[in-house]
Every structure is written in structure tokens, then in C-alpha cells.
Amino acid sequence: MHQHDPDDSKVRKIRRAAERLFLRHGFGGVSTAALAREAGVSKETLYSRFPSKEAVLADVLAHLIPAGVPDTAATAQPGTWGDLERALRHLAYALHRALSRRQYIELARIVIAETPRLPEAGETFRRAVPEHALQITAELLAAGRKAGLVGDVDEMTAARMFVGPLVVHALMGVLLAAPREQETGPEPMDLDAHVDLFLRAVAKDAG
Structure with a gap:
């Protein structure tokens, strides 16, 4: 699994937003656009940290x-x-x-x-x-x-x-x-x- 900088505040925001959205809507019910919006980051920032929604889920589970x-x-x-x-x-x-x-x-x-x-x-x-x-x-x-x-x-x-x-x-x-x-x-x-x-x-x- 890709290792992120533990001090990267954007990664932490995406992780927290993903956990909230996945628990609320399920994995399939969350788009990357909604995830970026919930985290308060751009889609470009999201994809610079995570190559896919699956990678975000893996990060949430691991943490x-x-x-x-x-x-x-x-x-x-x-x-x-x-x-x-x-x-x-x-x-x-x-x-x-x-x-x-x-x-x-x-x-x-x-x-x-x-x-x-x-x-x-x-x-x-x-x-x-x-x-x-x-x-x-x-x-x-x-x-x-x-x-x-x-x-x-x-x-x-x-x-x-x-x-x-x-x-x-x-x-x-x-x-x-x-x-x-x-x-x-x-x-x-x-x-x-x-x-x-x-x-x-x-x-x-x-x-």
C-alpha cells in the first residue's frame, strides 16, 4: 500500500471525509467529486494523493x-x-x-x-x-x-x-x-x- 506523509493535512482531511461518507452512503454511493467536496479539496488534490476511490477505502481501513x-x-x-x-x-x-x-x-x-x-x-x-x-x-x-x-x-x-x-x-x-x-x-x-x-x-x- 502507498505510504503517505503522516503530516499531510490534505490526506487526513480526505481520510476523515471518506470515512464519514462511506458510513453514510456506502462505498458505491460516494463519487470522487463528492469525496473531494466533503474534504474541502480539489479533485486534482484528491487524485494527487490517491489514484482511485479504492485506494481511499484501503487507506481508511488501514488507519x-x-x-x-x-x-x-x-x-x-x-x-x-x-x-x-x-x-x-x-x-x-x-x-x-x-x-x-x-x-x-x-x-x-x-x-x-x-x-x-x-x-x-x-x-x-x-x-x-x-x-x-x-x-x-x-x-x-x-x-x-x-x-x-x-x-x-x-x-x-x-x-x-x-x-x-x-x-x-x-x-x-x-x-x-x-x-x-x-x-x-x-x-x-x-x-x-x-x-x-x-x-x-x-x-x-x-x-
């Missing part, structure tokens, strides 16, 4: 994840089993908080509704939301493997095992919950049990 989550892989170099456990537990809790945010759930509902008509919306959702979490998890596992903590596993496959249930749990609150439950988000997930089970599966002496 619903707290800024601290992507730093995990950069700072965590697990040298002990405790280091790896703490890093994965921190990641699980941070990602769960992000996925359980009402804005994320409402945007997920919009994307799911739009996907049959606009397959690119679903593709954008899949790329933007779990991609960085999968990469973080795979990097943590690779570091753990190098330290002799993690067994001979395919890091990306194992990362999908870790991230997938967190994403599915959030989406279950959208797809299957009653309207009243949708207002509060999905039921809490036992994150500690999830992390413990995952660690047992990837440990060097597993099996």
Missing part, C-alpha cells in the same frame, strides 16, 4: 488499526519464550481492539454488502486490513525460529492461523449478530487462550 500495532515487529526481537509470548499477546490484544471498533465493523458491513457488485471493494478489504498483521506475525515467528523457540513451520501459514480467528471473530459480529448486538460489537474473545493454543502449536518441541 482504523491503531498506529502502535505496526511497530510491534520492528521493535520485538524475541530471545526467550517469554519475549515471544508477550509480543504475540500484545499483538493479539491490539489487533482485537482494532477489529472490534464500531467504525471498523460498520465499514466491514458496507464492504461485505458492496462486494457482489464491486469485487474490488472486497479485495481492498482483504489487502488493507489483515496484511500488516500477517506480516508482523510472520516476522515475529521468523525471529522466534532464529532464536530456537519456534519449530520448522511456514511462517505465513502459521501467521494466518494466528490472525484469521481474530478477523473471523470480528466479522461474526457483523454477519450473524442481532441488530442490538451489532451496536456493541462482538462478544469478547478469550485472547489468552487463543495465544496459548497458538504457541503450543508452533513451539519447537510441539508434537
Whole structure:
């Protein structure tokens, strides 16, 4: 995904305007002209920051994840089993908080509704939301493997095992919950049990 200057005020305006409009009208119901107008920028400015409406959606989705989550892989170099456990537990809790945010759930509902008509919306959702979490998890596992903590596993496959249930749990609150439950988000997930089970599966002496 294209990286924007975090100090670019125009990008922040476009992002906030897009979130408001997408939640109000759906992805397909928002034109780039309306988006530029809501953000208070010209269409030229909009296209200089984002090549397409799909790119704006990807940016909105990605920035619903707290800024601290992507730093995990950069700072965590697990040298002990405790280091790896703490890093994965921190990641699980941070990602769960992000996925359980009402804005994320409402945007997920919009994307799911739009996907049959606009397959690119679903593709954008899949790329933007779990991609960085999968990469973080795979990097943590690779570091753990190098330290002799993690067994001979395919890091990306194992990362999908870790991230997938967190994403599915959030989406279950959208797809299957009653309207009243949708207002509060999905039921809490036992994150500690999830992390413990995952660690047992990837440990060097597993099996």
C-alpha cells in the first residue's frame, strides 16, 4: 500500500471525509467529486494523493488499526519464550481492539454488502486490513525460529492461523449478530487462550 506523509493535512482531511461518507452512503454511493467536496479539496488534490476511490477505502481501513500495532515487529526481537509470548499477546490484544471498533465493523458491513457488485471493494478489504498483521506475525515467528523457540513451520501459514480467528471473530459480529448486538460489537474473545493454543502449536518441541 502507498505510504503517505503522516503530516499531510490534505490526506487526513480526505481520510476523515471518506470515512464519514462511506458510513453514510456506502462505498458505491460516494463519487470522487463528492469525496473531494466533503474534504474541502480539489479533485486534482484528491487524485494527487490517491489514484482511485479504492485506494481511499484501503487507506481508511488501514488507519482504523491503531498506529502502535505496526511497530510491534520492528521493535520485538524475541530471545526467550517469554519475549515471544508477550509480543504475540500484545499483538493479539491490539489487533482485537482494532477489529472490534464500531467504525471498523460498520465499514466491514458496507464492504461485505458492496462486494457482489464491486469485487474490488472486497479485495481492498482483504489487502488493507489483515496484511500488516500477517506480516508482523510472520516476522515475529521468523525471529522466534532464529532464536530456537519456534519449530520448522511456514511462517505465513502459521501467521494466518494466528490472525484469521481474530478477523473471523470480528466479522461474526457483523454477519450473524442481532441488530442490538451489532451496536456493541462482538462478544469478547478469550485472547489468552487463543495465544496459548497458538504457541503450543508452533513451539519447537510441539508434537
